[in-house]
Amino acid sequence: MSDSATASHDNGHHSLIENNKKLLMWLFLGSDCMFFGTLISTHLIYRKLYPDANNPLEFFDLELTSFSTFILLMSSFLMALAVSAMHKGQIKSFRRNVIGVIFFGLIFLGCQVYEFTHFVHAGLTISTNTFGSTFFVMTGTHGCHVAIGVFWLICMYFYSHTGKMDAHESAVDVEVAGLYWHFVDIVWIVIFTAVYLIEYIPGK
């Protein structure tokens, strides 16, 4: 086989792997949609079946949750910039943006830990009633996803210091990590409206 034919074969092979990585991530995200769909609907159903189980307004802090939402949206923005920087081969810009995403992710997790602690001190635990069970399972699962995303990005950040990254191959890996991070963001967009904001509508 000639050199050009070998190079062409290698390029095709790499392209196939890259496409498969993205396809697998999108498949996983599609299945994760079903997972979160059932968690959110379970919470909403039990909220409707047992409206007197708890008054969420006694526990919720809308300012804190809005701040968390804003932080997660901005982390998504930085992640998009990190992916773009990687496509352009700008590793320093990539690192700066990823550090920002990690920082915002940790702030979000901190807010969630604070919120959970506040709920427990106020008398709402996972075993108190149906509201507590569905709320903690749903937001806790989302928090686990955020924690996994933060861990993934920290690994990626340190890997970028090894000098083994190249813009073509690693850009796809960064893009896949970015897809996961953005998914965590869109799940929170739904939770923020369906679980938090709806409770504040007067006379609903």
Add this chain to the structure above:
Amino acid sequence: MSEAEYTPLPVSPDTNHSSENEKYHTFVNLALGLAAITGIELVLVYLPFNPIFITTVLVALSIFKFFAVIAWFMHLVYDKLLLTLVFGAGLSIAVGTVIALMCVMSPSHVDFSAIEAF
């Protein structure tokens, strides 16, 4: 500091810098838009409007934010149609499941006496 930190990475020949720069402006506009919508949502729940109207607007804004992130931040508008179909299939099943569960488990369809007895 290692040399790798200062040396630009080798970029593939098909990388288009101008398209990446265009994306940057799209990302900035989108981030500002999402932040503004979140602010509007926050204000909306305190306004003395009809609850059904507020709920409808909140759901519409939430759906817009959801699909805006998917389309631009997740690059779905720039990627192959297959990826949209794959994710769309999962999302459709998820939405279908949510709607079905909400209908089947509505308070009028649930036998509370059976649950109490259990």
